[in-house]
Amino acid sequence: MRRGGGGDGLRLVTVREQAHQALTLLGVPAQPRLIAAVREAFFGGGLRGAQLTSLRRDEERSFASSPYGRPYYLCAALTDRLSPARGLLAVSTWPLEQRMVGPLSPRVHFLTCAVAVAERMTAGHGVDAGPDSGAARLLARMARNIPGGADLDIGPPDPARVIEAARAELAVHAERDTRDRAELAGRAAAQLGDRARLFGAATLSTIGDRAATGPPAI
Amino acid sequence: MNRLDALRGTTPPKPHDARAIAALAANPGCARRALLDGAGIDKDATARHLGFPAPFGQSPFAITRGNAFEALVKADGCAELLRMLRELLELPVAEVAYHDVENVGAHLRHAHTRALFDRAARDEHDSGTIYDHPLLGLEIAGHVAYLEPDVVAFQLGGRFHIVEIKSFAVIDGQADPAAVAAAARQAAVYVLALRRMLRELGHDPLRVAHDVVLVCPENFANRPVATLVDVRRQLAVLERQLSRMTGLDRLVEGLPEELTFDLLPGEDGLPTRPAAELADALRRTTARYAPDCLSTCDLCFFCRDEARQEGACDLLGRQVRDELGGVASVEEALGLADGTRAPAEGQEEIARLLRNAERLRRECLA
Numbered sequence: 082m083r084r085g086g087g088g089d090g091l092r093l094v095t096v097r098e099q100a101h102q103a104l105t106l107l108g109v110p111a112q113p114r115l116i117a118a119v120r121e122a123f124f125g126g127g128l129r130g131a132q133l134t135s136l137r138r139d140e141e142r143s144f145a146s147s148p149y150g151r152p153y154y155l156c157a158a159l160t161d162r163l164s165p166a167r168g169l170l171a172v173s174t175w176p177l178e179q180r181m182v183g184p185l186s187p188r189v190h191f192l193t194c195a196v197a198v199a200e201r202m203t204a205g206h207g208v209d210a211g212p213d214s215g216a217a218r219l220l221a222r223m224a225r226n227i228p229g230g231a232d233l234d235i236g237p238p239d240p241a242r243v244i245e246a247a248r249a250e251l252a253v254h255a256e257r258d259t260r261d262r263a264e265l266a267g268r269a270a271a272q273l274g275d276r277a278r279l280f281g282a283a284t285l286s287t288i289g290d291r292a293a294t295g296p297p298a299i
Numbered sequence: 300m301n302r303l304d305a306l307r308g309t310t311p312p313k314p315h316d317a318r319a320i321a322a323l324a325a326n327p328g329c330a331r332r333a334l335l336d337g338a339g340i341d342k343d344a345t346a347r348h349l350g351f352p353a354p355f356g357q358s359p360f361a362i363t364r365g366n367a368f369e370a371l372v373k374a375d376g377c378a379e380l381l382r383m384l385r386e387l388l389e390l391p392v393a394e395v396a397y398h399d400v401e402n403v404g405a406h407l408r409h410a411h412t413r414a415l416f417d418r419a420a421r422d423e424h425d426s427g428t429i430y431d432h433p434l435l436g437l438e439i440a441g442h443v444a445y446l447e448p449d450v451v452a453f454q455l456g457g458r459f460h461i462v463e464i465k466s467f468a469v470i471d472g473q474a475d476p477a478a479v480a481a482a483a484r485q486a487a488v489y490v491l492a493l494r495r496m497l498r499e500l501g502h503d504p505l506r507v508a509h510d511v512v513l514v515c516p517e518n519f520a521n522r523p524v525a526t527l528v529d530v531r532r533q534l535a536v537l538e539r540q541l542s543r544m545t546g547l548d549r550l551v552e553g554l555p556e557e558l559t560f561d562l563l564p565g566e567d568g569l570p571t572r573p574a575a576e577l578a579d580a581l582r583r584t585t586a587r588y589a590p591d592c593l594s595t596c597d598l599c600f601f602c603r604d605e606a607r608q609e610g611a612c613d614l615l616g617r618q619v620r621d622e623l624g625g626v627a628s629v630e631e632a633l634g635l636a637d638g639t640r641a642p643a644e645g646q647e648e649i650a651r652l653l654r655n656a657e658r659l660r661r662e663c664l665a
């Protein structure tokens with residue numbers, strides 16, 4: 082069994098538990114490197130992104146041998162082709178819409194994560210939020226990529242300001258993203274079996290509107 | 300048999316990749332290179348067989364660094380890239396739609412790329428902003444080469460921009476000119492491939508901007524910074540070079556009937572052709588060696604050796620060579636400068652300049 086170092090001398094927390102905690106904090110599908118950064122910022126380090134790369138496959142194998150044998154699975158986020166999105170991890174207990182990735186979702190995920198990180202910092206939770214802490218560095222990195230999220234590159238970011246800026250941009254994308262994801266979730270529910278709904282369908286066809294292509298090649 | 304195929308002989312053709320196509324444009328005046336590339340000859344194998352293996356091939360370390368930097372630029376829904384595009388091209392905040400073409404199987408990626416760009420070029424709304432891992436095709440001397448730009452950004456207003464992610468550093472706004480030039484040449488290949496695809500789809504090819512977005516790490520920190528690079532010149536050279544490849548007949552015409560660069564691979568695939576004979580065959584074609592060849596062409600050590608033996612001005616670099624137009628060797632240039640050699644017809648102007656330069660040099664040293 083794989084064990085991750087979750088704090089010296091404390092209870093050992095498995096890699097999947099660590100990833101689950103971080104994903105639950107973020108509330109959206111995320112890449113291994115972000116999951117590892119969130120772990121480091123709020124739960125103590127020890128998790129490396131590389132440890133997560135084979136996780137999804139292990140989970141799928143476990144699900145295949147005894148479906149729903151675990152309370153949750155770390156599973157795939159699904160693309161507009163209902164295939165697994167490359168490099169993203171999600172949690173099986175989330176509603177289907179939450180695991181769908183429409184064209185705007187990567188940006189929406191990023192902004193949502195920034196809000197979650199900033200909220201966690203303001204809430205305290207015994208987090209060391211000093212300017213050099215992992216949490217502050219993570220937020221600073223996110224803040225500079227959000228319009229109005231940070232003044233200058235220097236100095237620790239203000240979590241309240243990051244939240245406000247991220248929410249302002251989220252408002253621009255939210256409606257269309259929610260609509261896209263609901264539509265995808267509907268398709269996934271109608272077309273996919275249990276396993277594919279969690280881990281994605283194999284990719285076969287190209288996007289639907291080929292008939293609309295232009296005149297033949299010169 | 301086709302004359303070009305005869306030049307290659309029994310050796311299997313080598314397909315072009317983006318780097319190879321970009322290198323075509325690096326030395327447009329070289330007939331040797333044009334012939335070898337046009338005939339699909341494996342220049343790397345040729346150089347090795349001649350005993351002059353090329354000095355490059357990216358180190359695994361550099362490749363890892365490059366991949367890590369690219370991952371950083373694209374992480375978190377291309378957060379860094381979006382920031383840069385918003386600053387640089389005033390990309391509106393609403394424009395964030397991301398399509399990863401790699402989500403489809405490898406054999407479908409080219410068709411999927413075409414379908415996505417067709418849709419993007421067709422309707423102005425809701426089509427997409429960033430296309431990651433598209434697969435473009437470009438016909439080179441009768442063969443389609445497949446190319447993968449790092450990302451393609453689609454700007455509102457219906458213009459496409461190629462984004463090229465490179466891991467060489469920009470320090471205080473300056474980068475190694477040779478590295479930037481190489482990146483520009485490579486980006487030009489992508490611009491051309493995308494333009495041709497749009498044209499085939501019935502759209503205006505000029506909707507692909509000639510300004511490419513070059514993304515590099517800034518000041519050794521891993522923070523990415525974007526710059527617009529105008530690749531019109533590289534595009535012009537590339538197009539001329541490509542059309543020349545299809546019109547290689549003229550170059551071929553001047554060659555002796557029996558000439559071939561065949562490596563005569565044996566059953567184990569290893570060359571059996573005597574290296575000296577192959578070298579002689581190559582010397583029948585005209586090269587234009589320049590120090591730039593050292594970073595772009597597999598044959599560079601062979602050609603440099605040849606240029607040294609001839610004392611050619613080419614050794615001093617393209618700029619000097621062009622300024623010394625009509626003067627073939629270093630020896631000749633020195634002779635004209637100190638007056639021990641009388642200028643031939645057409646050399647009067649350059650001889651006067653060289654004599655002036657020599658006089659100035661003496662005055663400075665005196």
Ligand code: SF4
Pocket residue numbers: 326329330331332586587588589592596597598599600602
């Ligand atoms: S190395 Fe030789 S063949 Fe290659 S471009 Fe330079 S001169 Fe031409």
